[in-house]
Amino acid sequence: MACMTPSDAPHNRWSDLDRPPLNVAALRRGLLRPDSLWSSVDVVDTTGSTNSDLAARADGLAEGTVLVAEEQTAGRGRLDRTWTAPPRSGLFFSVHLTPGDVPVRRWGWLPLLAGVATATALAQSAGVDTTLKWPNDLLVTVDGAERKTGGILAERAGEGVVIGIGLNVSLRADELPVPTAGSLALAGAVSTDRETLLRAVLRGLEDWYGRWRAADGDAAASGLQAAYAAGCATLDRTVRAELPGGRSLVGEAVAIDGDGRLVLSTGDGLQEPVSAGDIVHLFAGPSEG
Template sequence: MSPPPSRWTDLDRPPLSAPALRAALVGRGGPWTRIDITDVTGSTNADLAAAARTGAAAPGTVLVAEEQTSGRGRLGRSWSAPPRSGLFFSVLLDPEADGVPAERLTWLPLLAGVATATALARAAGVDTALKWPNDLLVRVPGPDGAGGQDAERKLGGILAERADGGVVLGIGLNVSLRADELPVPTAGSLLLAGAAGTDRDPLLRAVLRSLGQWYGQWAEAGGDPAAGSLQSAYAAGCATLGRRVRAELPGGGELRGEAVAVDGDGRLVIATGPGARQAVAAADIVHLRAT
């Protein structure tokens, strides 16, 4: 009998090399002190938080999974994809030890969005927009691949969680998923968005370098999003601003109006009527069609 096919035999999706990533990123002036890769896990955020609790992980640790089966997004949503089809990783940072006041930590997932979008524009040649507060969007061509209307699809998500020793910041990105592999019709991937390449190694290096640079600037500014240009960069890349939205609030209730700004605390400001504005710190945002 022939052996069962290995899930590592897809030559279009080669495995990442931990030694190569360490050589390129650890001790290169950024925050990264350790990079580990696991074949498969439920959630890199959960694993890294557990390691931080036991002292097995220190700030600067990066944990990457080739396959993540129970990744977690906001509001308890799950995140999963075929092996080696995306980038699924978490980093442990300690912003307060780096001079960022606790009240500024709400900017960390927004910072991660800016850093990731910047990196993907350079490394993949794909324009990535930000949906407040923690989604990354791409445009995917219509069904005919040319003349059809481009669709706004979710490329990835970001989740920041407090942990012993700092904050665990998780990022998940669909890289080489084909149309028949998408978990939901509203999902997208770099491949479907026409990326110049889907080799995960240079993409991961680019994202981690960009994240390290933006984090360093933010920490140097004491977490002030205006002083470090983070607030303006986020506003420039945020697809939510200028759109009519429905904000589904925690615990029920909703707001409708135009998203007009992201304030100094990272909250989304919604104009709900003439002269009426309301800032929301947490909500599930739905982009509404123009009427």
Template sequence: MTPPDASDHRWSDLDRPPLSAVALRRALVREGSLWTSLDVVPSVGSTNTDLAARAGELPEGAVLVAEEQTEGRGRLDRRWSAPARSGLFFSVLLKPTGIPVDQWGWLPLLAGVSVATGLSRAAGVDTALKWPNDLLVTVGGEERKAGGILAERAADGVVVGIGINVTLGEKELPVPGAGSLALARAVSTDRDTLLRAVLRSLAQWYGAWRESGGDPAASRLQEAYAAGCATLGRTVRAELPGGRSVTGEAVAVDGHGRLVLATAEGVQQPVGAGDVVHLRPGTRTEETRGTEE
């Protein structure tokens, strides 16, 4: 009998062991916790797509984690991929009933604060947030994108997908200029530890936001996001739906989670959707690069 190809064995890459679903459930799924279920699958097209398809039958707090995504999606339906077990690829189901729908736009920003907070504790890396959904790390003095967030409406709730590059090396990066926790010299790249830290942080921030009735100021979410947002204080170009763009200094994140730009014409322009490019002073060159997670 011919032995199976070693490359197909779940332990073939000893530097990238699989996640322990049993240990993760023991740590996170318990009475009184936000997290009600946690499944780890070897491979999936998109965790957001699969979890959204079941959102109507699942309670709030369902978590779907994939060791590999073959059809990962980001904002504007951009596609990306990464080697199996090289990162954290997961989606969570949130059902913020009782919270005004116009405040649900804070959920991807809340997830960003949660990821940054959790990783700073567990990985020991300095992280920053690029509005609205990118996680930045510093590699060799350069800001690089190491993760992203995609929130989508599903049934009576929202599915929030999170992708984080953990152990990718330079030659594995999806595009030049992307980053990973390993390249940022994280003190830990143990994915079980990192996932627990991020989900616990997300539960804490989400709980505070819900208790405040979705008020980003009362829950201190707006303050925390502004403190960790690398976009504020910079000159940026916002590429808006419909092919329009606006350039100005990013001066604030308003009560609806929109980025406020002060333009050369003296107008304060809120931006609620679109791509934002960080510009170097006096140029129109992009500073942060990477794939959409």
């Protein structure tokens, strides 16, 4: 009888022993408490997009619903960019929130809130210094260079918001989709256990969401505005903002204003807030040499 080589073996959920599947029962035990924000946790082997799945069910969906996928085949980022990675190499999940008592004009802070919660959780649970690129990227340092290891996408759905988070956890150098990508493993993480990381991120998100909601969505009063600014790698740098309509703007990123917008100081001395756009870091800030 011929022996199967590893390359001939059929793919299954245990094919990559360095990437075990998530244990949904353990996640539920750790997250679903009577006083918790999280109302349900489900894990699917594969789906197109967890954001799309939750958004399609948003009407009547309980706040705190969490959907995790071991693999996303049509994950989406901002500007309809795709997000793909090998099965079980990262965390790909979405949550449904209904902050109905917070003025809708303040809901724009939710993706920034998710960024603060995720970066803080990763620093604590993975031991990796994670910074924020406005408005929704998570950066780590790999071989002395900034690399994107995660992204956040928030979308209105029904009476609430679906927030999707994608994180490269164990992605190896030869698996990176683009040279500017990174992973927690490549950044020297002390832990790449996805259950530990997911619990930490969801607990951090619950904590920051509770503070923000208790302050009626006031980012300054809740401490969110200051926390985002402190962890934002975009501030104090010269950047180019690619704005809707094909316009671009170059200036120094000087502040995050009360509406979560990035404030650029342009060459003519004016300060212009940017509420949407693609940001390119051009030059490092003074502290980075």
